[in-house]
Amino acid sequence: MVMMAGILPVAILFCGFVIDVANWFEHDRHLQTQADAAALAGGLSFLSCPNNTPITDKVNEYSGQTWNSQVGGTQGSVHVLLNSRTYYNQPSRSDPSVVTGQPCAAKMVDVKATETDLPWWFSLGNVDFLNAHARVEFKKIDTLSGATPLGVPDINPTKARVWFVDEDKLPTDALRVLGTRELTRKSYTNGMALWDNTESPISVTVDRPNIGVRVAISYGSSTTCGDPLVVCYDMTPNDGILYARGWSDDAASQTAPKARDVRLFPDGSAACPDAYFSSAAAACTIGVQAAIDFGGGTGYQVTATAAGVSRNLTLGANGLWRTASNSPLSVAAVAVKENVTLAWRKSGQTGSFGTVQRTFGASSSRSGPIKLAQIWEGGVFGANSFHRCTAVFSGCQHNLVVKLGLEGTFADRYADLASVTTPVTLRFDSSGTGSQNQSLDCDPWADPLQGGGGGRNFTNEIARGCRPSYTPNEGTACPSDPTDIWGTSSSPENQGDPWECSAVEVGGRVSQLGEGFDLRILGTSNPTSCPASRQNKWPNLTIGDPRIIHVFLTQFGAFDASGRNTVPVTGFASFYVTGWRGVGAANKNPCQKSSLASPDDPVPTQGTVVGHFIQYTGPISGTPGEESCDFSAPTPCVSILTQ
Numbered sequence: 001m002v003m004m005a006g007i008l009p010v011a012i013l014f015c016g017f018v019i020d021v022a023n024w025f026e027h028d029r030h031l032q033t034q035a036d037a038a039a040l041a042g043g044l045s046f047l048s049c050p051n052n053t054p055i056t057d058k059v060n061e062y063s064g065q066t067w068n069s070q071v072g073g074t075q076g077s078v079h080v081l082l083n084s085r086t087y088y089n090q091p092s093r094s095d096p097s098v099v100t101g102q103p104c105a106a107k108m109v110d111v112k113a114t115e116t117d118l119p120w121w122f123s124l125g126n127v128d129f130l131n132a133h134a135r136v137e138f139k140k141i142d143t144l145s146g147a148t149p150l151g152v153p154d155i156n157p158t159k160a161r162v163w164f165v166d167e168d169k170l171p172t173d174a175l176r177v178l179g180t181r182e183l184t185r186k187s188y189t190n191g192m193a194l195w196d197n198t199e200s201p202i203s204v205t206v207d208r209p210n211i212g213v214r215v216a217i218s219y220g221s222s223t224t225c226g227d228p229l230v231v232c233y234d235m236t237p238n239d240g241i242l243y244a245r246g247w248s249d250d251a252a253s254q255t256a257p258k259a260r261d262v263r264l265f266p267d268g269s270a271a272c273p274d275a276y277f278s279s280a281a282a283a284c285t286i287g288v289q290a291a292i293d294f295g296g297g298t299g300y301q302v303t304a305t306a307a308g309v310s311r312n313l314t315l316g317a318n319g320l321w322r323t324a325s326n327s328p329l330s331v332a333a334v335a336v337k338e339n340v341t342l343a344w345r346k347s348g349q350t351g352s353f354g355t356v357q358r359t360f361g362a363s364s365s366r367s368g369p370i371k372l373a374q375i376w377e378g379g380v381f382g383a384n385s386f387h388r389c390t391a392v393f394s395g396c397q398h399n400l401v402v403k404l405g406l407e408g409t410f411a412d413r414y415a416d417l418a419s420v421t422t423p424v425t426l427r428f429d430s431s432g433t434g435s436q437n438q439s440l441d442c443d444p445w446a447d448p449l450q451g452g453g454g455g456r457n458f459t460n461e462i463a464r465g466c467r468p469s470y471t472p473n474e475g476t477a478c479p480s481d482p483t484d485i486w487g488t489s490s491s492p493e494n495q496g497d498p499w500e501c502s503a504v505e506v507g508g509r510v511s512q513l514g515e516g517f518d519l520r521i522l523g524t525s526n527p528t529s530c531p532a533s534r535q536n537k538w539p540n541l542t543i544g545d546p547r548i549i550h551v552f553l554t555q556f557g558a559f560d561a562s563g564r565n566t567v568p569v570t571g572f573a574s575f576y577v578t579g580w581r582g583v584g585a586a587n588k589n590p591c592q593k594s595s596l597a598s599p600d601d602p603v604p605t606q607g608t609v610v611g612h613f614i615q616y617t618g619p620i621s622g623t624p625g626e627e628s629c630d631f632s633a634p635t636p637c638v639s640i641l642t643q
Contacts, residue, residue, distance in 0.1 A: 004119050020120050028130050030071050030541050035113040035134035038063035043136035043639035044110035046617040047541040049104035081112045087131050088114035108255035135643035141636045142625030143498045144572050146465035147550045149440040154553040155369040156409040160195050161223040162402045167210040179204045188412040192371050193404035207389040212240020217553045220475035228477040242373050243358035245390030256295030259353035262386050263289050267328045279362035279371040285328035290321045306340045306523040350366045372405025422602045423610040438559050439505035442466035443488045458509050462516025467492045473500035473568035480565045501566040510607035514582015521546045530591035536578050538596045543618040547577040573634040574616035579603045
């Protein structure tokens with residue numbers, strides 16, 4: 001009895017300790033459940049951005065207000081802070097890794113939950129603070145399956161390089177290259193991404209008459225022409241995308257008449273501000289100015305010719321010959337190149353100076369996404385005519401800058417996705433070069449719903465997605481034969497590494513495109529009605545809407561070839577479909593009826609899909625990479641519980 005009298009208080013104390021520890025542990029673990037659930041629920045609501053309210057509502061809802069109420073009826077003692085560096089009433093515990101502010105701007109949902117004053121079992125005291133922490137961050141998708149078999153060219157190069165070359169030498173000549181430099185991207189202005197080498201001009205010795213500029217645009221790590229993901233632009237092996245003339249006034253080797261410094265100038269039209277390179281859709285007019293040595297003679301007439309049109313030049317008081325402002329030369333749109341020649345005549349005598357300058361009209365095949373190309377020197381544009389080295393002139397060293405303007409990337413064109421109100425039109429009707437139509441054959445595996453023989457057809461690839469996993473190509477050469485990609489893989493279970501290239505579908509796929517979207521969005525082929533749950537809800541997006549699709553991105557010009565081959569996958573983009581159109585009276589989208597509460601957008605032609613690129617951060621079949629989500633771009637992202 002004496003021993004029991006001594007042991008019993010200790011035993012009771014230990015029992016109380018066990019009960020209290022268990023109670024603290026239960027509250028602590030449930031508090032962590034609340035934090036995890038709140039962070040995950042908030043992370044799944046980022047489709048609402050830039051509206052933060054749905055995100056904060058979900059955080060509050062799943063942290064105990066509606067669901068997951070704290071055990072023991074102590075929810076009133078639970079305090080939840082969102083994107084805070086400190087816990088409730090604990091300023092000394094700071095987390096510098098938190099990006100404070102609203103979730104859409106911070107790109108994270110960081111939940112710090114604190115339960116205060118949890119009483120002990122014997123009411124001898126309180127646990128001042130129980131803390132729990134959870135964080136959801138967003139990472140760009142690195143591999144993706146379930147994408148829609150549609151390829152969209154994206155002008156998103158990683159590098160660009162220019163070469164000054166001697167156009168009179170063969171490409172294999174070691175002395176052809178006069179100077180080269182990588183360009184860096186600077187800004188996005190007037191619908192163009194601007195690249196230049198202002199910080200590192202190219203030192204070029206002008207000791208020859210005909211100099212061209214060749215351009216390489218790379219979607220990988222290399223800028224070597226011929227390497228995978230590298231596209232080089234020049235007009236022919238011996239013609240650059242830009243031209244610079246080297247002229248000489250060495251009297252010892254040249255006799256009059258001789259054309260010296262010759263320059264082009266625009267006619268003042270806003271549509272054609274550059275006389276040397278134009279991407280205008282309409283014809284441009286340019287003028288010619290020339291310094292000509294006639295050896296002191298007079299009575300000469302000078303004529304400039306381009307594109308078969310000739311104009312007379314007039315000698316000005318400054319000693320320069322110039323076309324009149326009301327009589328410019330006309331250069332057709334997408335002319336590829338037009339040589340400008342000069343000729344003279346006097347008293348029955350005639351002569352020609354030959355080609356003295358060149359103007360270039362942009363085209364998809366010869367200049368690709370390049371919409372602006374200029375040579376600068378000393379901060380002055382139009383450095384296309386140089387005094388070249390001679391026996392008596394050595395000041396022919398020039399530090400040159402090349403400026404390029406490329407069509408913008410998706411990130412450029414849709415920098416504020418929520419503000420883009422005009423639907424984007426994607427065409428898949430074989431309107432491009434060759435037989436390709438931007439449709440992909442992305443799923444080669446046997447499909448039980450198609451009898452098991454052969455892969456999913458294009459219709460079912462749209463309706464149910466592409467089962468293989470794909471990942472962005474960072475420099476792997478794509479084979480010409482799709483079977484080299486597919487190899488011996490026969491099912492999703494034994495695919496192997498994700499594929500970096502996709503096979504293309506050739507020929508007309510217009511009717512299959514319409515039927516595929518009928519099945520995907522409306523659930524049936526050739527539907528006659530549009531259920532309210534399947535109607536256009538733009539811009540109020542929700543997780544699980546079948547109108548949300550993910551498309552493949554590929555490099556510019558990938559679909560210019562003919563025949564069945566493969567294209568590199570350079571990325572992915574999320575798209576919300578607000579209209580589609582197949583072909584034929586039996587394949588019309590019933591969601592376009594004006595009587596609906598929210599009808600689909602008009603679709604201009606058959607074989608097209610309209611909608612909006614979006615930033616998607618919901619559930620997706622894929623794996624994240626290390627790169628943080630760019631909320632200004634339509635690359636799909638994954639929400640990950642990182643802490």
